[in-house]
Amino acid sequence: MYLFVETLEQGLIYSLVVLGVYLSFRILDYADLSVDGTLPLGAAVAAGMIVAGYNPWLATVMATIAGMIGGFITGFLHTKFKINPLLTGILTMTALYSVNLEVMGRANIPLLNQDMIFMPIFGLEEGTFTLGLLIGIVALLVFLLYRFLDTEVGLALRATGNNRQMITSLGVNTDNMKLLGLGLSNGMVSLGGALLAQYQGFADIGMGIGTIIGGLASLIIGEVLLSNGSISRDLIAVVFGSIIFRMIIALVLWLGLPPAYLKLMTAVIVIAALAASNIKSIGLKKESPVYADSN
Amino acid sequence: MLTVTNVIKIFNPGTVNEKKALNGVKLHLKTGDFVTVIGSNGAGKSTLMNIISGVFPAEQGKIIIDGLDVTCHPEYHRGKIIGRVFQDPMMGTAAGMTIEENLVLAFRRGQKRSITKAIKTKDRELFREKLKLLGLNLEHNLQQKVGLLSGGQRQALTLLMATLTKPKLLLLDEHIAALDPNTAYQVMELTKQIIKNNQITTLMITHDLHQALAVGNRTIMMHEGEIVYELKGDERKKASVSTLLSLFEKARGREFSNDRMMLI
Numbered sequence A: 001m002y003l004f005v006e007t008l009e010q011g012l013i014y015s016l017v018v019l020g021v022y023l024s025f026r027i028l029d030y031a032d033l034s035v036d037g038t039l040p041l042g043a044a045v046a047a048g049m050i051v052a053g054y055n056p057w058l059a060t061v062m063a064t065i066a067g068m069i070g071g072f073i074t075g076f077l078h079t080k081f082k083i084n085p086l087l088t089g090i091l092t093m094t095a096l097y098s099v100n101l102e103v104m105g106r107a108n109i110p111l112l113n114q115d116m117i118f119m120p121i122f123g124l125e126e127g128t129f130t131l132g133l134l135i136g137i138v139a140l141l142v143f144l145l146y147r148f149l150d151t152e153v154g155l156a157l158r159a160t161g162n163n164r165q166m167i168t169s170l171g172v173n174t175d176n177m178k179l180l181g182l183g184l185s186n187g188m189v190s191l192g193g194a195l196l197a198q199y200q201g202f203a204d205i206g207m208g209i210g211t212i213i214g215g216l217a218s219l220i221i222g223e224v225l226l227s228n229g230s231i232s233r234d235l236i237a238v239v240f241g242s243i244i245f246r247m248i249i250a251l252v253l254w255l256g257l258p259p260a261y262l263k264l265m266t267a268v269i270v271i272a273a274l275a276a277s278n279i280k281s282i283g284l285k286k287e288s289p290v291y292a293d294s295n
Numbered sequence B: 001m002l003t004v005t006n007v008i009k010i011f012n013p014g015t016v017n018e019k020k021a022l023n024g025v026k027l028h029l030k031t032g033d034f035v036t037v038i039g040s041n042g043a044g045k046s047t048l049m050n051i052i053s054g055v056f057p058a059e060q061g062k063i064i065i066d067g068l069d070v071t072c073h074p075e076y077h078r079g080k081i082i083g084r085v086f087q088d089p090m091m092g093t094a095a096g097m098t099i100e101e102n103l104v105l106a107f108r109r110g111q112k113r114s115i116t117k118a119i120k121t122k123d124r125e126l127f128r129e130k131l132k133l134l135g136l137n138l139e140h141n142l143q144q145k146v147g148l149l150s151g152g153q154r155q156a157l158t159l160l161m162a163t164l165t166k167p168k169l170l171l172l173d174e175h176i177a178a179l180d181p182n183t184a185y186q187v188m189e190l191t192k193q194i195i196k197n198n199q200i201t202t203l204m205i206t207h208d209l210h211q212a213l214a215v216g217n218r219t220i221m222m223h224e225g226e227i228v229y230e231l232k233g234d235e236r237k238k239a240s241v242s243t244l245l246s247l248f249e250k251a252r253g254r255e256f257s258n259d260r261m262m263l264i
C-alpha cells in the first residue's frame, strides 16, 4: 500500500512533465529535447533557493519561470537562427547542464530538514497532505491548460502545430506561438522538477537523463488507453499515462529487474509504440484517397 | 487595391540552379476587379501570388495593397488583409481541429487574439448560417474534425474561411484543380457567388481557358515570368479559347525570335 501511494504520487509529479511533453510534441508538433535540461533546472533552482532560506512556494514559482526561460531559449534558437528543432533542444539541454551545476554549486543538494511545500498545514497528517496537494496541483494545471487551449490564443497555438501555412495565412505570427508553446511546456517540466526535488528530498545534476523518453512513453501509453482526439480526454490521458508508466516501473523493479535496465526498458516501450503506430498509419495511407498531387 | 511594380524574383541566385521566376511584373487591380491568370507550367503564376502574399521576398519591386506598401511586411502580417485558397485542399485547413475551430481562427483574422474563450454561442449561429450556403450539410457537424472531410468539402470550407471576414484581396491558386469535375463545378459556383456578393478584389489562377474567360472581368497571360498579354472589356468579351491559344503561340514565338537575336 505504501509503495502504491508513493508510486501514485510520483506519477502525479511526473504528469506535469508529461503535460509539458504533450504541449511540445503533440500540440506544437515540436520534438523538443530541452526537457532533459529543464527538469533538473527546476530542481536546481528550487533546491538552491530552499537551502538559501527562501520560501518553498516562491522557490517553486521561480523554478517554473526558469524553465519557461529555458523553453524561450530553445524557441529563440529555432525561430531567429533557423536551427533545426531537434538540435535546438539538444543545444539547450547541453548548455543547461553547466547552468544547473552553477546554480547548484555542486552535483547534489540534499534537502533534509528544510521547509518544503509538502509540510502539512491545518494539522493534517503528512501523507494525506502530500497526496492531496499533488492531486490539487495537477487538477488545477489540467483545468487551466484545458481552458487555455480553448481560447483564441490557444487555438492559434494548436493551429501552429497542425498547419503552419494555414495559420500564417490567417495572420498569426507562428514564431511567437512556438516561443509561447515551448515556454509553457518547459515551465511545466521545471515545475515538475521542483516538486520532484522537494518530494524525494534532493536535487541531483543527473536527474534529467531520459526525461524525454520517459515522458514520451507515458504520453503514448495514455493516448493508446484513453485518448479519443478531444483535448479534454488527451489531458486526462496524459495524467493517467504518467501514473500507469510509474506503476509499470515500480512493478518491474519489484519483480526484480535491475534498476540499471530501466532506461533500456523505457526505450523499448517507446520504440514498440512508435513502430506499431507507424506500421498502422502506413496501412491507413494505402486506403485513404489521394486528393492532390501538388505541383 | 493592388499595385505590383517591376517585381523580380530569382530563385537560388548565384548557383547553377538560378531561376528567374518573375522578370519585372507590373500589375494593377482596381477595387472589385476579378482577374483570372493563365499561363503554362512554370510561367511564374504561383510565384507571383506567393510574392504578393509574402511567402518569400522579392529581389526587386514593390507591392502595395490598398495604399499600404507591404513589400517588407512578413507573410503573417499580410495574412490579416489577404484571403488565400491553395491548390492542395489539405493546405487551407487544420485537419486535427474541428470545423468550428477552423472557422473561428479565420473569423478572428486581423484582430488581436486574446486569452478569452474562442468560440462564443453567437459565433456558432453565424457559422451555421454561412455553412448552410455551402450546401454540404456541414452546418450540423460543427464539432467534426476537418481531417474527416473530403477534399471538396475542405476546399469549400477553406474558401469560406478565406472570405469570412472580407479580405482586401483574395488569391486563388488553381483552387479547384484537385477536385473531381462535379465538386469542382460546385466550388467554382460558390466562388463566383461569394466574390460577387461581397465585391471582393480577386486574383485567380486557372488552367481552364474557358473558365478564365467566363469568370471575372479581366484576364492576364503569363509567360517566362512576365505578363505578356492582358484581355479586358470588349476584346475579352469577343475572345474565345482559340484566341487565347493563338496568344500563347505568339508568346512562344516571341521567345524564339529573342533566341535568334541572341544568336546573331
Ligand SMILES: Nc1ncnc2c1ncn2[C@@H]1O[C@H](COP(=O)(O)OP(=O)(O)OP(=O)(O)O)[C@@H](O)[C@H]1O
Pocket (backbone or CB within 6 Å): A295, B011, B012, B019, B020, B021, B039, B040, B041, B042, B043, B044, B045, B046, B047, B048
Ligand atoms: N521555391 C522554389 N525554389 C526554386 N524554384 C522555384 C520555387 N518555386 C518555383 N520555382 C521555379 O520558378 C518557376 C515558376 O514557378 P511557378 O510555381 O510560379 O509556376 P506556375 O506558373 O505556378 O506553374 P504551374 O502552372 O505548374 O503551377 C518554375 O521554373 C519553378 O521551378
Ligand SMILES: [Mg+2]
Pocket (backbone or CB within 6 Å): A295, B045, B046, B047
Ligand atoms: Mg502554380
